[in-house]
Amino acid sequence: MVLIVFFFILVIGLVFYANIQVGSAKEDIKKYRDLKAIENMQKLLFLPELQCGGGDDVFTCIDVLKLESLSEVMANGTNRIYYSDELGNSLVIVEEVYPGNWSRILYNRTTIGTASFIPVSLWYPIEDEYHMGLITIRTG
Amino acid sequence: MKKAQTEVMGMVVVVILIAVGLLFFIAFVVLRPQSELEQRVTTSVVASSTLNSLQYTTTTCRGLNIQDLLLDCATRGAIVCDNEHSCSYVNRTIAYILDKTLTVQDRSFVFEADVDGESLPVGINSGCRGERENAYQPLRTTYGSLLTLYLEVCR
Numbered sequence: 303m304v305l306i307v308f309f310f311i312l313v314i315g316l317v318f319y320a321n322i323q324v325g326s327a328k329e330d331i332k333k334y335r336d337l338k339a340i341e342n343m344q345k346l347l348f349l350p351e352l353q354c355g356g357g358d359d360v361f362t363c364i365d366v367l368k369l370e371s372l373s374e375v376m377a378n379g380t381n382r383i384y385y386s387d388e389l390g391n392s393l394v395i396v397e398e399v400y401p402g403n404w405s406r407i408l409y410n411r412t413t414i415g416t417a418s419f420i421p422v423s424l425w426y427p428i429e430d431e432y433h434m435g436l437i438t439i440r441t442g
Numbered sequence: 443m444k445k446a447q448t449e450v451m452g453m454v455v456v457v458i459l460i461a462v463g464l465l466f467f468i469a470f471v472v473l474r475p476q477s478e479l480e481q482r483v484t485t486s487v488v489a490s491s492t493l494n495s496l497q498y499t500t501t502t503c504r505g506l507n508i509q510d511l512l513l514d515c516a517t518r519g520a521i522v523c524d525n526e527h528s529c530s531y532v533n534r535t536i537a538y539i540l541d542k543t544l545t546v547q548d549r550s551f552v553f554e555a556d557v558d559g560e561s562l563p564v565g566i567n568s569g570c571r572g573e574r575e576n577a578y579q580p581l582r583t584t585y586g587s588l589l590t591l592y593l594e595v596c597r
Contacts, residue, residue: 304449307452307453307456308452311456311459311460314460315459318467361491362491362494363495400499400535400539401501419488419546421488421492421544422491423494423495423498423499432499432500432507433500434495434499434539435495
């Protein structure tokens, strides 16, 4: 009788252990996605293809003219492969929140995953004006 | 009798095993802290980058940026746009921008400014709760006083 109960408890213990391992694996996947989101964010903010050349002390700044060109470049077949290696499975949206109101999808290879938001300055080099923008990066 | 005692001892061992197993389950599964790495990193970047980007943002008030308007608010208060003095104009503009950039991320914030320790009539408080990250920016006015901007972003 005791042996039966003991083996029953053992089975329950094994089920608990399996659940713990599954939970641990899910946690590891989430951590990896978080790290990937941070990595993609840093890569994007320091892409020479987007960085400002205004010379002011704005440290998260995107040149709007470069942005318009880059979105076309990224959509090109050969370049798409290059940027896929850099940014992986992610969705990058750049939007202006003040004074204008527009948004542009810069890169699109996924729509699932957690989103990270970073406020940035959008520099209009011809007018020499900075507008307030927001980058959304969704990493799958 | 002895057999009964042995059975009871066995049951006690089983109960102890269950209790220990439950303790491990609670410790390693239920109470495990969730990964907040991405949240922590982005919160620390958000406060400083928001404040930095905010002050250089060009407004619709004569093409002046937020920093210019705040400096005017801290000194002469001579600039008027849309029938509003610089202090109320810049306060309204900052509230709009921070709402569009921070509230949309479900982050609350506090923005304040003072000159040599005296508060300016510019400040927004959306009710900060949770983990906080601060950024501040000192600016020297033409009168030599120190204008300090504070932004606190919360999760």
